[in-house]
Amino acid sequence: MAKIPESFQNATDPGSSGDKDLHRLETLETMPSMGGVLFKGFLLSMLRPKKPSSHTRLEYSGILIQGVVADPVKLDRFRQVCQSPRDNRLLPPVFIQSMFVPLLGRYLTSSMFPLSPMGLIHTRQQITQYGPVKEDAALDLFCGLKAMRNVEKGVELDFGLEVTAQGEKVWMGRSVFLIKTGSTSGPRSGASPSKAGQDPTADTGLPVQYRFSANKHTGRDYAKASGDYNPHHLYPLFAKALGFKTSIAHGMWTMGRTLAALEDEVFSKEKSNIFPLVIDTGFKLPVYLPAPLTLGYAFQSMGQAQEGQKQKDAPDSADLEFEVLNADTRLPHLKGHVQYRAALLHGSSDRVSA
Numbered sequence: 001m002a003k004i005p006e007s008f009q010n011a012t013d014p015g016s017s018g019d020k021d022l023h024r025l026e027t028l029e030t031m032p033s034m035g036g037v038l039f040k041g042f043l044l045s046m047l048r049p050k051k052p053s054s055h056t057r058l059e060y061s062g063i064l065i066q067g068v069v070a071d072p073v074k075l076d077r078f079r080q081v082c083q084s085p086r087d088n089r090l091l092p093p094v095f096i097q098s099m100f101v102p103l104l105g106r107y108l109t110s111s112m113f114p115l116s117p118m119g120l121i122h123t124r125q126q127i128t129q130y131g132p133v134k135e136d137a138a139l140d141l142f143c144g145l146k147a148m149r150n151v152e153k154g155v156e157l158d159f160g161l162e163v164t165a166q167g168e169k170v171w172m173g174r175s176v177f178l179i180k181t182g183s184t185s186g187p188r189s190g191a192s193p194s195k196a197g198q199d200p201t202a203d204t205g206l207p208v209q210y211r212f213s214a215n216k217h218t219g220r221d222y223a224k225a226s227g228d229y230n231p232h233h234l235y236p237l238f239a240k241a242l243g244f245k246t247s248i249a250h251g252m253w254t255m256g257r258t259l260a261a262l263e264d265e266v267f268s269k270e271k272s273n274i275f276p277l278v279i280d281t282g283f284k285l286p287v288y289l290p291a292p293l294t295l296g297y298a299f300q301s302m303g304q305a306q307e308g309q310k311q312k313d314a315p316d317s318a319d320l321e322f323e324v325l326n327a328d329t330r331l332p333h334l335k336g337h338v339q340y341r342a343a344l345l346h347g348s349s350d351r352v353s354a
Contacts, residue, residue, distance in 0.1 A: 062144025
């Protein structure tokens, strides 16, 4: 019987009363149509409040769909627009996140979410992948709201994403969205999204190691790969109507393109499995299309023990910090870090989820 994953049983209740009995799980048989989601979202944006009040209550709930196999057409488009490897027959970590776009849209337009589904700003994305996932694997996808908290610019929402294959957890994600309110009044719950002293968007001044570009079609190309057809990514006219000077790239495209470059520049030099792979990315200024971009990165640590572990018992890992800047203005678009298993220091693992 389908149920909310255990990791969500300990999530922070987004509501104000602390009532943990509001579990609500919607199980889907097929993926929602993005056309229907966008149309419903447009209508609801005129009916629902744009920001929460002190009385706003969000249900402790989620959406589950089982047995999903990646759409080969979308996967091919993703590999093309992000320049991800085509020869390993594995799902890129960021592509797995894109499989949640229809589910997140369904959640935001359902009765589980009482606010306007339009205007949410994707500010941060975390991904943990525990092992390689084959492109034809049957996957169970779950997403749900885990926490809501006040921040300086408004209210942040934490969505938890989880993927299992044959009953085994293979991928987890955390998508953080901002609702700009102009104040911090309203509900508050959940811990700070960053550990003390750690900010993946802090300026770093990393050495440029790689150059790439976003062309004027990048927004439309990534929309076809991910299903995210928000209008400010598609055409300059739509973007200007929404307050941008021209169309902008998806933050997840920038992240996916960055990971593809790191795979080519860094991960491919490893002789074994790099998993578990932990990625923490903060989205900064929008990428106005077209744009020349640079990727800077540097290793921060190698083979360090986790806190509370003995060095001899700790998994050997590499921690790499990265940033994407505009090549002309040097303004930041994306900053973060990735931790992965350093095969040069650690024994190999051949487990593949299928």
